[in-house]
Amino acid sequence: MSVVEKLAVIGCGLIGGSIVRAAREKGAAGQVAVYDRSPEVRARVRELGIADIVADSAAEAVADADLVIFAAPPAAIGEAVREAAPGLKAGAIVSDVGSVKSAIATAMKKAAPKTTFVVPAHPIAGTEQSGPDAGFASLFENRWLIACPLSDDAAYMQAVETLSDFWHALGSNVELMDARHHDLVLAVTSHLPHLIAYNIVGTAADLEESDVTEGEVMKYSAGGFRDFTRIAASDPVMWRDVFLLNKDAVLEILGRFTEDLQALSRSIRRGEGDKLEALFTRTRAIRRGIIAAGQESAEPNFGRNRK
Amino acid sequence: MSVVEKLAVIGCGLIGGSIVRAAREKGAAGQVAVYDRSPEVRARVRELGIADIVADSAAEAVADADLVIFAAPPAAIGEAVREAAPGLKAGAIVSDVGSVKSAIATAMKKAAPKTTFVVPAHPIAGTEQSGPDAGFASLFENRWLIACPLSDDAAYMQAVETLSDFWHALGSNVELMDARHHDLVLAVTSHLPHLIAYNIVGTAADLEESDVTEGEVMKYSAGGFRDFTRIAASDPVMWRDVFLLNKDAVLEILGRFTEDLQALSRSIRRGEGDKLEALFTRTRAIRRGIIAAGQESAEPNFGRNRK
Numbered sequence: 001m002s003v004v005e006k007l008a009v010i011g012c013g014l015i016g017g018s019i020v021r022a023a024r025e026k027g028a029a030g031q032v033a034v035y036d037r038s039p040e041v042r043a044r045v046r047e048l049g050i051a052d053i054v055a056d057s058a059a060e061a062v063a064d065a066d067l068v069i070f071a072a073p074p075a076a077i078g079e080a081v082r083e084a085a086p087g088l089k090a091g092a093i094v095s096d097v098g099s100v101k102s103a104i105a106t107a108m109k110k111a112a113p114k115t116t117f118v119v120p121a122h123p124i125a126g127t128e129q130s131g132p133d134a135g136f137a138s139l140f141e142n143r144w145l146i147a148c149p150l151s152d153d154a155a156y157m158q159a160v161e162t163l164s165d166f167w168h169a170l171g172s173n174v175e176l177m178d179a180r181h182h183d184l185v186l187a188v189t190s191h192l193p194h195l196i197a198y199n200i201v202g203t204a205a206d207l208e209e210s211d212v213t214e215g216e217v218m219k220y221s222a223g224g225f226r227d228f229t230r231i232a233a234s235d236p237v238m239w240r241d242v243f244l245l246n247k248d249a250v251l252e253i254l255g256r257f258t259e260d261l262q263a264l265s266r267s268i269r270r271g272e273g274d275k276l277e278a279l280f281t282r283t284r285a286i287r288r289g290i291i292a293a294g295q296e297s298a299e300p301n302f303g304r305n306r307k
Numbered sequence: 308m309s310v311v312e313k314l315a316v317i318g319c320g321l322i323g324g325s326i327v328r329a330a331r332e333k334g335a336a337g338q339v340a341v342y343d344r345s346p347e348v349r350a351r352v353r354e355l356g357i358a359d360i361v362a363d364s365a366a367e368a369v370a371d372a373d374l375v376i377f378a379a380p381p382a383a384i385g386e387a388v389r390e391a392a393p394g395l396k397a398g399a400i401v402s403d404v405g406s407v408k409s410a411i412a413t414a415m416k417k418a419a420p421k422t423t424f425v426v427p428a429h430p431i432a433g434t435e436q437s438g439p440d441a442g443f444a445s446l447f448e449n450r451w452l453i454a455c456p457l458s459d460d461a462a463y464m465q466a467v468e469t470l471s472d473f474w475h476a477l478g479s480n481v482e483l484m485d486a487r488h489h490d491l492v493l494a495v496t497s498h499l500p501h502l503i504a505y506n507i508v509g510t511a512a513d514l515e516e517s518d519v520t521e522g523e524v525m526k527y528s529a530g531g532f533r534d535f536t537r538i539a540a541s542d543p544v545m546w547r548d549v550f551l552l553n554k555d556a557v558l559e560i561l562g563r564f565t566e567d568l569q570a571l572s573r574s575i576r577r578g579e580g581d582k583l584e585a586l587f588t589r590t591r592a593i594r595r596g597i598i599a600a601g602q603e604s605a606e607p608n609f610g611r612n613r614k
Binding site for chain 1: 406431433434436451453492493495496497498501502504505507511524527529531534539540541544546547550554557560561563565575576584586587588591594595596600602603607608609610611
């Protein structure tokens with residue numbers, strides 16, 4: 001039996017497109033409606049045949065929907081909710097997938113009718129690709145969905161439970177968390193890694209050709225650099241929004257990273273081999289923990305070497 | 308027909324163990340001898356049955372060898388060559404696999420008999436795992452081998468050609484490069500990425516538990532962090548040596564990275580969304596170049612999502 005009668009997904013890129021496919025494949029929703037503000041994306045979703053309804057406005061897509069998931073870029077979600085608002089029925093669950101929760105929760109609360117239940121959420125899953133073609137139904141399997149409830153009222157908590165059931169049906173594990181804490185945790189596990197990856201790829205690309213050419217960077221990237229380029233190939237608009245909307249937590253964690261990097265740089269300059277070896281031994285254990293937690297492949301090179 | 312009659316590999320970890328397996332599987336050497344200064348590793352190599360001879364001294368392993376490849380940690384190579392020197396025959400090719408070339412070239416030249424040909428080399432290949440069990444025969448296929456000739460004398464260049472033929476037989480593409488230039492290129496494509504990965508994993512592990520717990524870091528690592536942990540799980544001793552032996556180039560490139568990071572941090576603080584989006588769009592193109600150059604899988608998430 002489906003978790004909700006009608007699901008509407010607003011914004012149909014990698015994440016929205018994966019939700020739509022997963023909801024249908026796993027029977028989590030009786031009917032799936034989609035709206036994307038790009039006419040090209042709407043046309044492509046119609047071609048792909050992955051939704052029951054591809055509407056030409058947000059308000060039309062959300063009409064009669066029990067659950068509406070906004071999967072637009074983080075800074076565009078408030079406006080998208082405003083656009084959809086006239087169509088939202090009383091009691092509808094209004095949720096999202098944004099990588100930042102405090103700022104988006106505020107924007108959604110402001111834009112959504114008081115008769116709806118706003119439950120901000122974030123699936124910790126994705127790839128470096130974008131657009132409706134990049135989505136796939138198994139993206140959320142064995143990944144975490146963090147929901148950030150804004151009230152502990154009984155009717156509201158019922159909405160949170162329905163949202164949790166929906167994500168469970170998609171294969172996710174669900175965790176409830178305070179929005180501000182989410183933003184700090186994700187600054188560590190996601191935002192800082194992306195910032196660093198974008199930066200190192202930028203540094204390598206900007207070297208004077210007389211030092212190291214871009215061709216050399218690409219050719220010899222198997223030594224480690226190529227791993228960073230995957231993350232630095234993520235959606236530019238989404239990540240611009242993440243850094244601007246989670247500015248404080250990102251700059252705070254970046255400050256600690258920079259302090260540590262200065263200490264590491266000093267150890268290299270001074271030739272403190274014992275300190276280097278101690279750090280490098282400690283970091284090795286973290287990966288084992290992630291593999292043990294089922295969040296990573298144990299295969300060397302992420303399994304790239306598989307034939 | 309094999310490229311050399313007898314190959315000796317000194318140090319049998321991930322890289323040495325892969326060379327030994329590849330040389331036999333591809334018939335690149337008539338006979339393969341191994342020495343490792345760890346008795347446990349020697350015993351394990353005997354058990355694995357991957358070499359024709361497992362010698363109990365370096366000098367014994369290299370006796371009559373046409374090609375000797377030192378695959379010990381970078382700072383241990385000079386001493387390993389010194390140990391092997393009494394056994395090296397006149398005309399033998401003495402090479403290595405170290406990730407730093409200038410310092411190792413100097414150490415090898417100093418330790419090797421004048422009657423041998425010292426040809427420093429570096430295969431741009433590896434995984435985050437260590438030890439003889441981690442090696443596999445296909446590791447070098449379609450990867451680059453950089454050799455750094457120290458002379459242009461005809462007899463010497465003949466030795467360089469034999470070494471190139473050997474690596475070609477293992478499936479590698481060979482490039483000749485000045486040792487100092489190698490060290491700068493690799494500082495960009497390999498050493499800085501490792502330094503940054505070690506640092507970010509260390510920063511995350513050292514956060515106060517009241518902020519973000521280590522359990523949370525592991526649980527939500529699929530947002531980007533887990534990619535960094537792969538590199539930060541690389542061999543601690545080898546990487547200690549790399550940073551100490553290539554100190555100048557690493558600190559130079561780290562300086563540029565830090566400058567760029569400060570500018571990026573300022574853009575976030577000031578809310579300069581256009582600058583962020585421009586950088587993030589530019590970095591996306593670099594990955595396409597690496598995939599086009601055949602040095603990376605085009606599959607999303609490195610193919611982790613394959614079922």
